[in-house]
Amino acid sequence: MEHLWAFWRSAYIENVDKISSECFLCEAIKQPREKYREYLVLHKGKKAFVIMNLFPYNGGHLMVCPIRHTDDFTSLSEEELLEINKLTQACIKALKMTISPHGFNVGWNLGRVAGAGLEQHIHCHIVPRWNGDTNFMPVLGATKVISQHFLELYDKIKPNLDKVLEEMGLK
Numbered sequence: 001m002e003h004l005w006a007f008w009r010s011a012y013i014e015n016v017d018k019i020s021s022e023c024f025l026c027e028a029i030k031q032p033r034e035k036y037r038e039y040l041v042l043h044k045g046k047k048a049f050v051i052m053n054l055f056p057y058n059g060g061h062l063m064v065c066p067i068r069h070t071d072d073f074t075s076l077s078e079e080e081l082l083e084i085n086k087l088t089q090a091c092i093k094a095l096k097m098t099i100s101p102h103g104f105n106v107g108w109n110l111g112r113v114a115g116a117g118l119e120q121h122i123h124c125h126i127v128p129r130w131n132g133d134t135n136f137m138p139v140l141g142a143t144k145v146i147s148q149h150f151l152e153l154y155d156k157i158k159p160n161l162d163k164v165l166e167e168m169g170l171k
Contacts, residue, residue, distance in 0.1 A: 025051065025121045026069050040154060042161050045170060048083040050091055050161065052154060055117075057127045059153055060099050062091050065123040073110055073122055083170075084124060090168055091126050094161035099153075101128030 028039035029049050036044070040052035042062070053061040064087045066080045076084070092104060105127040109115040116122075165171035 023069055023118070023121045024054075025063075025065050025118070025123065029065075029067055037151065037154060037158075040150060042154070042158055043087065043165060043171075045083050045087060047077070047080045048087055050087055052150060052157075053125070054150070057105075057125075058129065058133060060095050060101070060128040060157065062095070062126045062157075063123040064088050064091060064126065065121065069121050071120050071122060073108065076122075086168065086170060088124055088126060090161060090164045090170060093164045094157055095126070095128050097160040097164070098157050099128060102131050103129045105129060 028036075028041050028051055029044060031039050031041070033044075036042075040054065042050040042052065044067070047068070048064055048066050051063050051065065053063055064084050066076060066084065068080065070076070088106060092106070095101060095104075106124065108122060108124050109117075110119075110122060112119050162171060
């Protein structure tokens, strides 16, 4: 087995026994605003929020989540659906401004069999894609290389997302 050093994982490993059994999305969004960066929360709206994925498929992988803890997509209200979709649109615009991807994968993994890593709190994935972003590492080595630290990327995405949200009347 090959190893690739991911220095930011040490905080997780050192605190694994202290990690709450609570839903990590619910835990992140209940934090005071001054802790949002630490929890990778980019925006909290009235019914939904945006958070960076701690285990991204690619750099800039975001998730848009209802604030309400639910595992049932069909239970989402019209207000939740509308805000989630508006935030998804805003995230795509902000990511285009920030990291210039060539395309996106956007979608929901509903249920464990559909690939949901966290099936108790549904969320929409926004994954930036680039031509050639699948190289030999994930194909042969089952390893994904993310070249930028989460917080460095957070600091680049946040002002652009705030600008887009302001323009869309969501902030």
